[in-house]
Amino acid sequence: MNSLKPENAQQLEDAVKWALSSGTTLEVLGSGSKRALGRSIDCACQLDLSGLQGITLYEPAELVLSARAGTPLQEIQETLQAENQYLAFEPLDYGPLLRGQSDTGTLGGMVASNLSGPRRLKAGAARDHFLGFSAVSGRGETFKSGGRVVKNVTGYDLMKLLAGSFGTLAVMSDVTFKVLPAPPEEKSYLLYGLSDAEASRAMILALNSACEVSSVAHIPSPTARTLQGCVGDKSVTVFRMEGHAPSVQYRLERLEHLLEAYGKGSITAPAESKALWGCLRDATPFQGDEGNSGSVWRVSVSPAQGGRYVEALKLDPEEYYFYDWGGGLIWLSLKGGDNAVRVRAPLEKISGHASLVRAPVDAPDREIATQPLGVGEHLLFQRIKQNFDPDGILNPGRLYGDL
């Protein structure tokens, strides 16, 4: 026996209780789509949540959806789409990077890794839309927090604690999300040939205007070459506009005017815009074989300092990068699997953190995939872990060696 697959919340509790009693460590898995992400762990038994499936509540007019944690994210997205709704934070699909093909995993896995895509900038991350849950703690007790309404300050916001906890505190069986109407129209404005510094100014100008761009990215020339819809060797800066059609049209005109000094850009059709943002969201430029010997990182910094950060890295010609979140998210494709120190050094001066996405199996980077914490914060993390999972049976080592 090395995998348990509970089919309901009671069985989930029984499984954790047994693990606790027998001192068995559990690797908590939705569908396993993100096993290669971050630190790898070695547990005695797998706790497979893909048997906990199904949408339990969906009221489009109330903007709320609840489902069992093991429900495939794809099923959720299709259900929402049928009602012209969506998860506004645009969870990225790690499939292309980690496994070479699309694989969005489960709803629970999405929360546990606090996924978000390019729209993070305007709409927030998974954490911002996570309204409530029921879970089994590492103490083998089923508890709940939050509810099904957006405005709720009753008790601590444990949703925030579990979003991004990578299954190290509790195993969720049921989760509730805020959903939103999908924008009826999407177009993008593309500027070509800007340097990083020019692009940074243009992005700030756009984001500081009333144009309400929902995503902004800059792809420097070597990386841009791999993207569809790009011209030749030129860098491309992409501004996404979403909303009601008359508004999108109006704002595009305003934006074009605002950015006149940066040259004449082009406007994409909706389908191209969607495809382009899909590629940026999932970092498809960094998909592919060369990554097998190299590594991919995601670095979150204060947006205006993105360029300074990249400069400080002193990249090799065969190392690639691009900016999302208006400069605040930097995707890096680096040579080799020993870059952690180098990637984090500039963060002494620039506010931010770096997480490893992919590296060869035995690369030293995998050990320190998550940004190390200060002493006080690390002690606090340990005390929190201790209070949820005192015996350390849930995903031990998934975030840090001792957590």
Place this chain on the structure above:
Amino acid sequence: MQMPDPDQSILARQEEIALHLGTIVAGEGVVTSSRELRVYESDGLTAYRQPPLLAVLPETTQQVSEILAYCQTEGIKVVPRGSGTSLSGGALPLADGILLCMGKFNRVLEVDYDNRCAVVQPGVTNLGITKAVEQDGFYYAPDPSSQIACSIGGNVAENAGGVHCLKYGLTTNNLLGIEMVLIDGTILRFGGKHLDSPGYDLLGLMTGSEGLLGVVTEVTVRILPKPETARALLLGFPSSEQAGDCVAAIISEGIIPGGMEMMDKPAIEAAEAFVQAGYPLDVEALLIVELDGPQAEVDYLIERVSVISGNCGAQTSRTSQNEEERQLFWAGRKAAFPAIGRLSPDYYCMDGTIPRNKLPYVLKRMREMSTDYGLRVANVFHAGDGNLHPLIMYDANNPGELEKAEDFGSDILRLCVEVGGVLTGEHGVGVEKRDLMSEMFTEIDLKQQLRVKCAFDSKALLNPGKVFPELHRCAELGRMHIHKGKVPFPDIPRF
């Protein structure tokens, strides 16, 4: 409502404690005279009063750290206080606790437009942030009605909301970072000017923790460019059902207004009598729908909402034609609390949230309760997100009437939970809803929350007696009830 019994040995040490704190905060930083302490004896929930042992007013994070470390060592309780506008008694002092007043932390430290954020001290008022950036066309989005007075530190502690939260989110969605101090004096920073954090999101956990986990000493907030324009619709309906249907229909059409507020008949009448906003008096429910954003979008959506409301049976509909008229539509809603204050010597403001479609049922039940209790109630409602503010009118000079109002309030909150909602949408649990927590949570749920508290403050010295109906020792909470080798292998699918 019972507070924990004061510790006599601490009460006896007031002078000595004041002397020691005086060495940390020089000058006017320690307040001990009972006359001066009266100022602090209650927050916005004035039904409860209790002067603190003493008040201390630090000016630097280092001082906060030294004060807290001293209190931890000496076993002295601490209640943090911002501007004291809490409506749940969150900042209610304790007889044997010091009141840590953050009012001197009143500086805007940095405005960083390139990163669209402002770094401020926690005592800066909510409106103070917008004031610091509005000349450059920016603002801070969460807008509690108390925004002139309430502090951003208090907003973080309560996860404050406002009428624009439907579109722009609550405090928690608009924070980038904080600096805070633990009860043992450790100074920590979560977040910064960047997004998200590695591992556990302690910035998110701290938000809405009601001063029980740490003291916030610096806040980095997101600021937004001001929308190009805003217009509002004033819609009157013959029934609250129709008004509720209209809200649902607007959202179903894919429209998320900047604000969407509802008032019931008693609230409309009170507001109209007070500010003459031109509200229709022959309707059962009034909706204010505000659209903000680019001019073209606002004009387009105003038109669509107008059509939707007609289909939902709006009997009156007015669209603001200029800024002055928009402000007038809001004037009545914004003055709803004082307007009720004119009708009744006292009123009690509740704050439950319900699934929106339960509104007609909840209003009906509330009318029945109002008759049963013999107390009037008026309702203002953040209609877009289901956050209900019933205002119960009573007269504290009539013996027993305060208790009756409180019981009525508790019944309303139980009703909110019964229909799938929650006890508090934005005002916090504090002391007010503390004893109702078990209506919503099981003992296991509450114990897990208390364990979070243990990770931060194992001696329960920060703001004790708030939020949780019962205190348990951390040692007891940590005890395990599952014993080694005693649980049989579960009968579930395995591979």
